[in-house]
Amino acid sequence: MRNALVVRGGWEGHVPVEATEVFLPFLRDAGFAVEVHDDLAVYADPDRMAAADLVVQCWSIGTIRDEQAAGLVAAVRAGTGFAGWHGGIVGAFHHNAYHQLTGGVFVHHPPGFLDHELTVRPERADHPIVRDIGTVRLHTEKYWVLTDPLNDVLATVTFDPEPAAESGAGAAGQTPWDRSVTLPAVWTRSWGAGRVFVSTVGHKLDDLTLPPIRRITERGLLWAARQA
Incomplete structure (x- = not known):
């Protein structure tokens, strides 16, 4: 049996307890013994960390x-x-070593929830995390992230120029960017012998329970876990 540590806490707006509870039955059914931690102290326990095959983190603004x-x-x-979603992984901490590990950091989202699409990159459509997904229509926060070119980007979202009043830019006219920009939304990376999975989708529970997003997230957890 493999071991999974679920580490949750921080800002309650990202419902860390409720969000991680969505995936606990899946992890157990997949053969993991699951430990839940509400304290980051476990990361400084070398024996427990060495025994973990997977860390699922949902800890925001900490x-x-x-x-x-x-x-x-x-x-x-x-x-x-190491795996997680939304602010629980890319909006978690301001720490250089941590940012290198995740390969990305949240910097902005327009106010409120927006209708938009998550699009699987055609050249990565055969990846086991996003296979048979294609395009997913979302009504939620859209994350602007800064990311590492070492990431393997599986899916993206596009930001189009919008009136400043709608985007929160705070100035008359258009947003500061004057053309559409496509940003990573789901990616994987290797860090040493370990695997990292990140999805920027998951501000609220119905994001995570949307069937294609749930599939992407569950597959991402399994992909990241230590390989036999």
Whole structure:
């Protein structure tokens, strides 16, 4: 049996308890013994981290101590998988080593929930995480992220120029960007011997329970887990 650590907490607006509870039965059915932690101290426990095959994190707008970040990074470099969604992974902490691990950081989203599409990149359509998904229509936050070119981007979202009053730009006329820009929304990466999975979708529970997003997330958790 493999071991999964579910680490949750931080800003309650991302419903860390309720969101992670969505995936606990799936992990157990997939053969994981699951430990749930409401404290980042587990990251500084080398024995427990070495025994983990997967860390699922949902922790937003928090502070991670240097020894905790070092413990997490070391475990992933040695083969522990790391996975998460939305602000629980890319809006979690301001820490250089942590940002290198995830390969991306949240910087902006327009106010409110927007109708938009998540689009699987055609050249990655055969990847096991996004196979048979194509395009997903969403009504939720749309994340602008800064990302590492080492990422394997599986799906994207597009930001079109909008009137400033709608975008929150705070100035007359258009948004500061004057043409459409396409940004990563789902990606994977390797960090040492470990695998990392990130999805920017998941502000609210009905995002995560939308069937194609749930499939992407569940497949991402399995993909990231330490390989036998």
